[in-house]
Amino acid sequence: xxxxxxxxxxxxxxxxxxxxxxxxxxxxxxxxxxxxxxxxxxxxxxxxxxxxxxxxxxxxxxxxxxxxxxxxxxxxxxxxxxxxxxxxxxxxxxxxx
Numbered sequence: 484x485x486x487x488x489x490x491x492x493x494x495x496x497x498x499x500x501x502x503x504x505x506x507x508x509x510x511x512x513x514x515x516x517x518x519x520x521x522x523x524x525x526x527x528x529x530x531x532x533x534x535x536x537x538x539x540x541x542x543x544x545x546x547x548x549x550x551x552x553x554x555x556x557x558x559x560x561x562x563x564x565x566x567x568x569x570x571x572x573x574x575x576x577x578x579x580x
Contacts (some may be wrong), residue, residue, distance in 0.1 A: 538545040
């Protein structure tokens with residue numbers, strides 16, 4: 484009884500083999516994650532360089548695209564609902580949801 488539990492002497496080899504399999508698979512996954520990270524990093528740097536060239540060649544077009552993107556994001560964030568305020572004589576403005 485090496486591990487302290489009765490009847491489990493032969494199970495150590497099974498657990499050790501399973502542990503080795505898990506460690507090997509984990510090493511493979513980590514290796515694939517590193518490769519994916521490097522690929523994504525390289526693509527991001529290439530696209531950033533392309534954007535930099537575009538901004539330097541066409542600054543007004545880049546500013547226009549930034550304004551347009553801001554308007555679209557603002558519209559999406561506000562859920563596209565218009566904010567309507569109705570003014571009535573003698574009453575405070577009332578907001579309609």
